[in-house]
Amino acid sequence: MSIDAIINLLFLLNIALFPAISALNQEGHVLLSWLSTFNSSSSAHFSSWNTTHETPCEWDHIVCSGNGFVSEIRISSINLHTSFPTQLLSFSSLTTLEIVDGNLTGEIPPSIANLSTLVTLNLSFNSLSGKIPKEIGRLSELQILALSSNSFYGAIPSEIGNCSKLKELELFDNQFSGKIPAEMGELISLEIFRAGGNSGIYGQIPMQISNCKSLVFLGLADTGISGQIPSSIGELKNLRTLSLYTTNLTGEIPPQIGNCSALENLFMYENEISGKIPAELGLLRNLHSLLLWQNNLRGSIPEDLGNCSGLSVIDFSLNSLVGKLPQSFANLCKLEGLLLSDNFISGKIPTFIGNFTIMKQLELDNNRFSGEVPSSIGKVRELSLFFAWQNQLTGSIPIELGNCEKLQAVDLSHNFLMGPIPDTLFNLQYLTELLLISNGLSGKLPSNIGSCTNLIRLRLGSNKLTGPIPSAIGLLHSLEFLELSENQLTGEIPLEVGNCTQLQLLDLHGNKLQGGIPFSVKFLQKLNVLVISRNRISGTIPQNFGRLTSLNKLILSENEITGFIPRSLGLCKDLQLLEMSSNKISGSIPEEIGHLQGLDILLNLSWNYLVGPIPDSFTNLSNLANLDLSHNMLSGTLKILGNLNNLVSLDISYNMFSGSVPDTKLFQNLPPKALSGNQDLCIEGKKCQTKKNLHGENLARNFTFCILLSLAITIITIVGVILLLRTHGDALRKHNEEDGLEWDFTPFQKLNFSINEIVPKLSDSNIVGKGCSGVVYRVETPMRQVIAVKKLWPIKNEEPPERDWFSAEVETLGSIRHKNIVRLLGCCNNGKSRLLLFDYVSNGNxxxxxxxxxxxxxxxxxxxxxxxxxxxxxxxxxxxxxxxxxxxxxxxxxxxxxxxxxxxxxxxxxxxxESGECSRASNTVAGSxxxxxxxxxxxxxxxxxxxxxxxxxxxxxxxxxxxxxxxxxxxxxxxxxxxxxxxxxxxxxxxxxxxxxxxxxxxxxxxxxxxxxxxxxxxxxxxxxxxxxxxxxxxxxxxxxxxxxxxxxxxxxxxxxxxxxxxxxxxxxxxxxxxxxxxxxxxxxxxxxxxxxxxxxxxxxxxxxxxxxxxxxxxxxxxxxxxxxxxxxxxxxxxxxxxxxxxxxxxx
CATH class of the missing domain: 1.10.510.10 (Transferase(Phosphotransferase) domain 1)
Known part of the structure; x- marks a missing residue:
């Protein structure tokens, strides 16, 4: 038996065996009886509760009145793990019962009305359940009722309106339902009413709430309240916080809210509020936080808001606001956060932005701002985040931005910025993300780029940057993402890049880089993607590439690389895409390439000087979808390629291959250009190692036989067609109406059937399911392969989609290769119907x-x-x-x-x-x-x-x-x-x-x-x-x-x-x-x-x-x-x- 259990047992024995010796009064014995129900682990908190006193007045957590009776019980943050203390309902002098975070269970009994002197009842943060008894309305002296964070359910009893002295009513975070009773309006002394976090509460905010003139806090956030905010809310002159976020409120913000002159916090975000932001908000001179994001607000930001000089946070993001930033905002010198993302705000970023000297966060992204970023932004020394991407900004990035020493993230991507990147940005010691993608920036990369040692993501792609990559890049030891693609960079890839050992992506494609690939790349053990295509890289591929075991994409195409393909690449077991085309690589294809069994997307070695046969190990590339060996000097036969069953595209043109073409579906459907330029390859009618007149004596006999066989087949076909039209004429005519157009068929895998063999089987008898995206058919091909064909629903209220658009979208999906994703075999489109072909999975979902x-x-x-x-x-x-x-x-x-x-x-x-069956709010399916x-x-x-x-x-x-x-x-x-x-x-x-x-x-x-x-x-x-x-x-x-x-x-x-x-x-x-x-x-x-x-x-x-x-x-x-x-x-x-x-x- 534990020590705690022994102590509790001794307490009980003491009470049971020696009541005459104890001088403790009746209330003390009741409290000890209640103590015996507590969790044993809590006993240390009640060591003073014993029978050595006449009354419990000196016990911890207990306060007595002048006559020696218990008046207050206050227990907080002790795991009692007991039920509601019905024993205490006999305490006639009790004014305060406060048991907070005590793991109380059970329900509040109707006999709670016995505590007629109760002023404070605080049972917050427990595990109580049940309904609030209507008898609570008989507690005429009650001033504080706090039942938050329990599991109470049912409606808020209307009888609570009888508690005329009530000042605080806190019911948040429960499971209450129903409407807010109109009787709330009778609580004229009420100062705090918090009922948020009860999603079952619905209906409108009662008009009678305006009778509660003393209200300081009104919180109904995260409930189901709906309708408009009553204009009578403006009568609450003492209101400081109005918290109505994440509800179903609609309509406009009533201008009368401007009469709430004491208001400090206005939280109405995540609703369906519409209309304009009322200018009357400018009357709220004490306003501190104004959060209206994610509504349907429109119109411009009112100039009057500039009168709210105490504003600290403004968040109007995700609305439909237009116009310019009000000039009056220059008065908001206490502003710490201005968040206006995802609107249609236009005009220039005002120079008065420099007045916001304590601002931490400025989000202007995805708007229509134009003009230059003002140099005055350098005065915002506390700024930690500056987002202005996806606007129409012009000019240069101000060097003064480097004065914002606490900056951690800057994103100015997708604008029209020009000029050099200020070197002052790389002096920012806290900067972790610098994104300047898709602008017109020019000049050299700053030489002090290595000073920004905490940088994690550096994305400068699609600009006009020139000059070399500074060797100081090697000082960025935390860098994970380096993208400098589509610029005009020159010089060599610096050896020091090998010091960036955290790199996961290195993308330098589309530049004018020269020299060799530095051997130091072997230290980039975490590198997943290496792209240096479309440069002027020369020299050989480093032999140590095999150490890049995390690599899954290597793209070296369109350079001047020489030498051999290193055998060590065979160690890159995760490699899925290997692109080395358009270089000067010589030698044979190493056997080790064929051991890259994960290579399933692309192997492109075209336009090089490769010689020798295709390695036998290519048999292992069973998942490879695209292979291009064209424009080399490869020789030997193509027998190995006949085993690559998943090949979708193949180009072996302009080599020195010989012998027969494999008799597979892929080769039968290959366009002639994919095989051209191989003089000794046997294609179509071309004979392999035969003499012209071989078997000539049998030609006449064979010719006659073929004519007779053709006539017989023709007759049988005509009879079959007649019978088919008689039995299935209606179905065929219906099918022809829909699918009579020519089909465009794009395979993504190696297939042994044609689309014409599939379409006739799309009948109702083969339907296995219907969903938001279309109808699914189970189809068996002539080769007994079972596939799933999804016929997509047509797009409504629009012209049929262009075939190129559909093919481009599906081609992206067709590129997916993963063992936990259903394989897309191909797509078909005839301008009216769209089909997707998948592997059939028989076990269901x-x-x-x-x-x-x-x-x-x-x-x-x-x-x-x-x-x-x-x-x-x-x-x-x-x-x-x-x-x-x-x-x-x-x-x-x-x-x-x-x-x-x-x-x-x-x-x-x-x-x-698009299916109205599955999506009511959007033109696209958004889930189930x-x-x-x-x-x-x-x-x-x-x-x-x-x-x-x-x-x-x-x-x-x-x-x-x-x-x-x-x-x-x-x-x-x-x-x-x-x-x-x-x-x-x-x-x-x-x-x-x-x-x-x-x-x-x-x-x-x-x-x-x-x-x-x-x-x-x-x-x-x-x-x-x-x-x-x-x-x-x-x-x-x-x-x-x-x-x-x-x-x-x-x-x-x-x-x-x-x-x-x-x-x-x-x-x-x-x-x-x-x-x-x-x-x-x-x-x-x-x-x-x-x-x-x-x-x-x-x-x-x-x-x-x-x-x-x-x-x-x-x-x-x-x-x-x-x-x-x-x-x-x-x-x-x-x-x-x-x-x-x-x-x-x-x-x-």
Missing amino acids: LATLLHEKELLTDWDSRYKILLGAARGLAYLHHDCFPPIVHRDIKANNILIGPHFEALLADFGLAKLV YGYIAPEYGYSLRITEKSDVYSFGVVMLEVFTGMEPMDQRILDGSHIVKWVHQELKEKHGDITSVLDKQLLLSSSTQLQEMHQVLGVATLCVNINPDERPSMKDVSAMLEEIRNEKDDSEKPSFLGKGTSNPRAEVHCSSFSRSSEHLMSSSSLLVLAVYQLGVTHLLNEKTEERTTGKKGKKKKNLSKVEQQQEMRDYQQSRIRLKIVQVPYLPSKRLW
Whole structure:
């Protein structure tokens, strides 16, 4: 028996055996009786509770009135783990009952009305449930009622209006539903009303709320309230904070709000508010934070806002605002954050920007700003983030920008900037990201480029930069992404580039670089992509290239490289694309190239001086799709190429090949130009090693036989056609109406059938499914191969799409090569109908196996499916440029292979279809009900983070065995909310949400499930910026089972793809807006957050809703991002842009 248990037992024996000896009064005995129900671990906090006193007045947590009776009980942040203390309802003098964060359970009984003297009832941050009893309205002395962060449900009782002295009513973060009672208007002393975080609350804000003239704080954020904001809100003269964000509010902002003269914080973001920003907001002279982002606001920013000289944060992002920045903004000298992204604001960036001397964050991106960046920006010395990309800015980058010594991120890409890059930018010691892509910048790269030692991403592509790459580039030891492509750089690639050992991508293509490839590249062990094509590189390929074991794309084409292909390239096992065309490479093709079994995208060695035969080892390149060996001096036969069954395109022209052409479908369909220029190659009627008159005596006999055979075939064909027309005439006529046009067929794999053999089989009897993107048919080819044919829905209200457009879009999808993605075999288009051909997967999809057939009874199969799907999705997001957003991740789109491997289907199809059946708010399919990320409802935008949310829902689905909107969830909640509530009520016990089929799993498997659930909760974070990338999700799932086989590396370690015919580039590094993390650190974060707070959203609410009784400040979207980043920073290796000025909390 533990020491704590012995102590508690002695307490009970003392009370039971020696009541006569104890002088303790009745209230003391009641308290000791209550103490006996506490968690044993809490006993140390109540050591003073004993029978040596006459009254409990000297005990900790207890205060008595003058007559010796208990008047106050205050217990905070002690895990009591007990039910609501009904024993205390007999305390007739009790004025304060405050048990906060004590893990109380049960319900508040109606007998709470017995505490008639109660002034304060604070039971926040517990696990209480049930409804608020209507008897609470009989507590006539009550001034503070705080029940936040519990699991109360039902309506807010109208009887609460009888508590006429009530000053604070805090009900946030529960499960309340129904309308806000009109009786709230009777609480004329009410100062604080917070009911946010109750999504079930609906209806309009009651007009009677204007009777609460003493209101200081009104918080209804993250609820279902709707309708317009009542104009009577303007009668609340004492209101300081109005928090109405993330609701369903519509209509315009009432101008009467300008009468709330004490207002400091106005939070109305993430709604459907429309109209103009009222000029009357300029009357709010005490206004500090104005957050209206992600609404439907239009018109210009009112000039009157400049009168609010105390403003600290303005966020109008993601609206439809027009016009110029008001001149009156020059008065806002206390402004720390100005965020205007994604609007239509025009005009010049005003020079008065220099007045914002304490500004930390300036976001003007994706607008229509023109003119020059004013030099006065150099006066904004506290600036840490400056985004102005995708505008119409001209002129040069001001050298004064280098005076902003705290800058961490600058993005001025996609403008019309000219002139040199100021060398002052590279003196910024905190700068991690400098993006100046697609401008007209000229001049040399600054020689002090190496001074910016914290730089991680340097993207200067598509400019007019000249001169050499400075050797000082080697001082950037943290650099991960170096893109200097499409410029006019000269000189040699500096030897010092080998010091940038963190590089993952080095892209120098499209310049005028000379000299050789430096041997120091061997030190770039993390390099995934090396592109130096279209330069004047000479010399040989370094023999040490084999040390670049992470390399998956090597592009050296259009240079002057000589020498041999190094055999060491055979060590680059992850290589998927090898492009060396248009050089002066000689010698034979080394056998080692044929051992690159991962080489599946492209092998291009054309336009060189290669000799000798095709190596026998090429038989191993069974996955290769595109091979170009043209314009060399290769010899021998083509027998080896007949074994490459996945070849889609082949060019061997202008060599010295001889012998017969392999009798395969590929060679039969090759255009003549792909084989031309090989004098000794036997093509079509050309004889191989035969004499002209061989068998001449049989020619006459054979000729006669052929004529007779042809006549017989003709007669049989005519009879067959007549019979076919009689039996299937109607169907054929209908088919001809739709598909009579000529088909354009583009294969992406080696195929043994034609489109004309497929189209007639697209009948209703072969339909196996219908979805948002089209109808799926099961078709068996003449060679007994079963394929899936998806006939896309036609685009509505538009002319049929051009064939070139469709082919270009699908060609990008056809370039995808990954073991966890369904293989696209080809596409067809006749101008009216569009077909996609896929491998047929016979085991069905995850939803069917999970919910209908219930075949996934073990954890190992489910884990394998989740890991495979994560790898496939990470490949689409991170290994392809531009990234491919799936847009419809759901259990139905995860097919299951014969060995229970996951195969993603329908990736990228949303761009090709439109279906009102599946998407009401947008012209493009944006996902499926239950899986759609919450931000789509207000932004109509789909990003990679939307896919991450959908995948998180799938993870919860696999974990719980429930569908996203499962009927077993009694209140009709979404699975994300249900898991959150269950874990909260069960104190993090994952078995409460675990599929019953998994309950008998081993302890090791249960630990894995605990970790997987932690990853899932990260994915379903309501804030998209706080969700991990799919690369990180895949890494965390891999980390859960530390069984990493080198032959099966996850895609984020270097599996990528591209298509030489499509403008898609692939690699394994993150996009500029993402930040690289270690998988193990992320996994620790996931489990940490699950273990401590049960769910990431709960943790977010704890930090953002004001738990632990502290007063908080509200956060804008950027502040929310920074809040999570600050939280993570102590646990993960993040290199991020910090915004130190922003407050660290938000309020409901």
